[in-house]
Amino acid sequence: MSRYTSIIDRRLVVAGSLLASAGSILPAVSAEVSNVPVQPYFASVKRAMAAMAAIGQPISAEDAADLDMLMTHADSNAVVSADAILSKYTLLNATLGPDGYAKTKITAGGAEKRLIEEGWTAFLIRVANPSSLVAKLYISGMTGAVSSPSTGASRAGVRDTLNMSASIAKTWGRTEIYRLPPIGPTLSGAPVDYQVVQIFSRDRGKREGSIEVWASSDPMAEYRDDYARKRVQIEFDCAPSSDVLLRVRDHDDRGCMASLIIKDKLDRIYPFQAMRLEPDMWFQPQIYRADGETVRLPDGNYVVEARRGPEYLVNRQTVALKGEAKEIHVKLERWIDPAKWGWYSGDTHIHGGGCAHYEHPTEGVTPATMIRHVRGEGLAIGEVLSWGPSWYYQKQFFTGHAVSPAADLEHPELQAADNSNWSPKSTAEDAESSLRYDVEVSNFPSSHCGHLVLLRLKEQDYPGTSLIQDWPSWNLPILKWAKAQGGIVGYAHCGFGMEVESTELPNYDIPPMDSIGTQEAIVDVTHGFTDFLSGIDTFPIAELNAWYHMLNCGFRLAMIGETDFPCIYGERPGVGRSYVRLSERPIGDTGYEAWVRNLAQGRLYCGDGRTHFLDWSLAGQRPGEKDVQLARSEQVSVKVLVAARLEEMPHADEVSPASTPNGPGGPLSDGPPHGRMWNIENARIENSRDVPVELIANGKVVERQSLRADGKPRALSFSTRIERSSWVALRVLPSAHTYPVFIGVAGKPIRASKQSAQWCRRCVDKLWEAKSPQIRETERPAAADAYDHARQSYDRIIAESDQA
């Protein structure tokens, strides 16, 4: 008997017995099924499964495997079997009438009617839609409609319009249809559509609710025609929950903030993901809690996974919660502490509004929430950049100084109404993380020339502007203004628009210059106004190629690490980060100043936090310090202390890091032929636990050694001959990259590659072709002069370069 036949037979028995013994559970399924087109049916099932997984309440692994099998043998019997499997997740079966109201039939589904006190639970609704309505499905009767109208993101109230806390607290239960992708806002029109409903219970014990289901494409339908809606009475059993005290201790036993993922035996995530309030995010499975804070959980067994950034081991434990005085103890363990060698990490590109947060311009989160996430990822510095979509709201948090605020709740009244009454707690490590509010020039008139990251600003409004639209339509004037006030400036997500077919590094293909990465940097660097390219969040080859070419021309700029949270990565801040060398831990404004100054001076390495160049020098000189000066060509030695950590075998989290509902573009995306994303797992040498450490001279690999990535620091030595003025760096691609040490030979400037200079020169022409049409006419003459200056600079460098 095949597995498929077995599933079919088993499920048919289940379905048949359900129909026979409880006819109301699966009404008319068998009559419908023969008319159900199979492909749209399973497309809907797949979307419902994805939605349940995305919100942290997945279909069980066994059922998901059975459904996957049925999808591959799709026929009417498979539909019957799939319905039977899904019935235990299905709260309601609805057969819509032609108008979506009057002749609609609703019956209870086969799901256990179990809710959670002070928590949310998700169910499926099986919608038979014989009239092919392409309309929104509504569920009402219990209080509903608490989602944000700006994004559809499920949130308890929209604080800038109405204070929902009074109505939230008034009723015991609330319902919310899940309208986000992949399901989408409306029924597809297919004969059967699985939808997802989320139900909140304030109370414990038995509670009865009257639930209406109806469909309409009229946007005002929620406010009328209620007489025509059909309803069903459902009795729920609401499991009690209570506040669980969290004891979160760092490796040195100090209390701290950490990232916690809490799952039950069915892999359901707590608190329920889709209906979270900041500081807990609907797009993350984890929550951030400090030592002494609480989380609301019903009794049961849980797997708690604790993390605190990439320098820590993942701590997984099973806990049983029962009775009074519940506690969860988390003891974090590091595999590396770069601070022992003077390295402190920062993420210079995170946002408090926009992208996955919220799209409404007056929404977003405050420093109180951002600092919680930054502390929970073990970052010393979090640069929160205000940008176009949330500019006028977020810019209120700019002070021109680093801050380390209390991780307070933004809206305690909503928390009290919607969730548990948890009280924020401070910890001994709080001051070790700081926020600096600065600017990303994104969704501004010049953004087509590449997005600028402006750090350490004293003023955030370009002179003479009150609106975004007033800003320059190309970048150099902004860079000059930012530098004049002492800013550190560069280009965000620098690989965008730089992708080419070649997978070589370096390569000499001219990129399309059609996006928002390095772009105008190739011009601006010739004017001395580009301190860094910011990457680790786009394809490594696209990021590094332009950097190598500019270094080969003798320009000095850093490659730094960023996450662009929550735009490129919603997983967490610090996916990409920079480690900056300091003599002491950066605390407060003084510490930030030292950190960002050394960043600009090149005392850094960047990466995914899983490879650490703890100490390295060339001819005794460390990066970011003085150049090495040689009188003539010479053999030089490179000494490095480096540590990296891979699991023994690829871990499921790394193979599929998208435990959050992210689509393509995750860290291990197979992606296009431009290379693979930054992640040490992509550096693993075949099936070993080794990664390659490469010595790079003028952009080319001159020596490669294997490093056992077991987390232990290891000393390596390299030796290379320096023929002419050069730059030398180290990398583990794609996990980490150092800033170079520069070497002058016979006092000559670096002119490492004529081909690199020719590449840059051709890029200037390509840039002008791509960007100049979008520069305002009034600004174009100045831009043309600046581009001419760049052309002349590269022509001069070409002439001075004798090496092809």
Place this chain on the structure above:
Amino acid sequence: MKRALAVAFLVAGTPAMAQDMSGMKMGNEADAGNAQIVVTINPEARVSAVAGKALPIRACGSTVMLQVKIVNQGSVRAPLRTKLVDTPENVVLHESNVPLSGRPEELQMLHITSARKEETDLTFAFSFTNDRGDLAYRDQVHLLLRCLGGQ
């Protein structure tokens, strides 16, 4: 905002008429016009998509052209990639691969050939050459291709 306004009118005891609200656009619903899909490229070049106007019912086995409205907040000029997720048998998407103009709004057409004789659910995923769509499936949109004369 539209919902909030409607609620506010109700709270104030003066509920808005449907026709008063019809011109207001829900924040999460694009103004599609005649387009079947509205693609929004946000300033960070994330690509998201929502369904617009329903596909017309066509003769089974025929070809169909979809209008895609592109709202380009990122001034991106790369070609917009489209692919079908779990492509159903006998369905072919002919991708145009034309670079975007960089203008705030433009239209592109998608050409689909389907030899299927029954309703077909099509899920489209949009991205750029770097294979970057959006978080949380927002780069995907599904449409039902309905036809007459089949089963």
